[in-house]
Amino acid sequence: MRRVLFLCFYIEFNNSLQIPQHLHHFLHAKVSDFILNHQWIVPLDLQAAYPTLLPYLNQFTIPLEDKEDKLIWIHNAHGELTLKDAYSFFTTSGQKVSWAKSLWNIAIPPSKSFMVWRLFHHKMPTDEILATRGMQLPYMCCLCNKDSETTNHLFLECQFSLALWNWLAAIINHRIDVSSLSTLWQVTSVGNCTRLTAGSSISDFEILKFFKIEIHQSRPAKIVEVLWSPTLNGWYKCNTGGTSMGNPGPAACAGVFRNYKGEFLGCFAKNLGIANALFAEIMGVIIAIECAFEKNWKQLWLECDSKLVVLAFKSPHVIPWQLKNRWLNCITKIKNMINLPLLVLL
Structure with missing residues (x-):
């Protein structure tokens, strides 16, 4: 881990400290020269010259045990560079559209989804599209025999198509916007092939009934009884949890400590900024272990609702990667406890 710290240290010198390029060859100190008893030691004259240096270094956790150097790929969660990551890094991301998730739906036959996909990408074999490929065809709509055959005309402007949309709008008692294909896609009917459950809207219920579509009611909520179980005499129990509003999004974690009698001993809550749910869950366990170690609670029982956190103790x-050093330090601390902390699912 010393190499990772050295890279961050070097980047800080180049970017924030604004050290001239011609002075870089005078920088011979190693990261280990600024670490003593697992703490950052920066000379006072260097702190005076660069006041942002020490706060920056304190963001990095120093391992309690010596580990092999390892380079970190900061663009993913686990820090390992894979072929997929390399490909994604050098390629531009695809265009995100609002209709993609609703189009490729298990309730819609693939042939219909593919047809609509071709419409949105202007790939339908209309006279207009075929003419661009060098095919000479009569440029006339076969439905109205008045205008040229284009995608927009067939589905949005033709009198025959408009009559169909008006008929459907009258049945469902809903105004259909035919100004574009995107607005038109908002009105869909999937039929009896779907296994999805119906909503609670009365208008949706009337539409499904009119088309004689079988209605699947949502299953009643399953009530699961959750009881807090006390630990053995002398043990301390901490229930932790973490969540995020998005993936990633604003995240936080928290935990509550009780003794074997169920008596409240303390709690913690921490705002984690922008992170995902796994990051928040793991941070809750990390803070719980650090608090227990600081208070010399050597018999600790942890409970959470994340299977991945339980797996983290084995793998x-x-x-x-942002939490790896801090997590390894927690593993080192629990080795010094009388009993290793037990982590179980709620």
């Missing part, structure tokens, strides 16, 4: 590859 550290689950841990995001």
